[in-house]
Amino acid sequence: MKWSQLADQPCSVARSVSVIGDRWTLMILRDCFLGIRRFDDFERRLRISRSIIADRLKHLVDEGVLRRDEYQQNPVRHEYRLTDKGLSLHPVIMAIVHWGDTHYAGEQGPPLLHRHRACGCDFHPVLACSECGEPVGPRDVEVRTGPGGV
Amino acid sequence: MKWSQLADQPCSVARSVSVIGDRWTLMILRDCFLGIRRFDDFERRLRISRSIIADRLKHLVDEGVLRRDEYQQNPVRHEYRLTDKGLSLHPVIMAIVHWGDTHYAGEQGPPLLHRHRACGCDFHPVLACSECGEPVGPRDVEVRTGPGGV
């Protein structure tokens, strides 16, 4: 199987991964959630070649994860902002951050803290059930074939 | 920046991505959560070359995400199982699945359904606050530098 065929698999992980499952794409999305919007801010933060940044941004725009908005004319300049579809990746990024915080933070603690505005506490993300609201662990889930399955 | 330098960044996303931010690695982890354990079951499901599978499995074992257990002798055979560190990737995989279900499911619906054993309902994952238990959206989070930050 090739990367390009991933999108056609009857599997939501495969379809998602074909869009966002790339190291630099995930780093760009991290920056988007931190408010980065301009090409050369991405470049400064990532220190990778511009061709890769251009390629990934274009891909994300094509997929509807980012929007390319004009923010000035003369000369025309664009900024890249998360669409609703892009914002819905928030749980993915938060889960990845939390896994890194848990297993790779140095002695001093995590590089970033996240405060929940509603309750005012620093928090970490918990996976909860949409139906009952209780936390869900790996053993609490029973997987079975759905309507779109094989 | 190179991939190998990602692990040294003061950023939990970068550190996580250096371990799991690879298309095939994510596909392998998906299969692990579905109960796949043996080399050639991974091969049959992914249809990619064995060298890639061997490489990714070794990498995940080195990182402590999978454990390589002997399950028979004569000849000796191993199976790959999630460690606790690996199991703690569950929210990441669930978040990715849900994003794919939301944006890429066909007309018939998602390929797989997930039932929460505790409440008996088919559910989707919700990102909740560890402190107050309420759902958390992208706008509800205030990020600031933590103790391990620059």
Next chain:
DNA sequence: CCCCCTCCGTTCTAAATTTGAACCCACGTT
């Protein structure tokens, strides 16, 4: 007017990675 700077890319070649196919080995089976 001329030169240089910024922002935002594109293009090109060399270097690195990824891939699939072929090979290997130890056993078990016919």
Next chain:
DNA sequence: AACGTGGGTTCAAATTTAGAACGGAGGGGG
């Protein structure tokens, strides 16, 4: 003995990436 199976390793070829150079449209200073 010949063949099949589980579980890999090796290696040349295809793909991706890196990084530097190039471009271009406007703005600012002299």
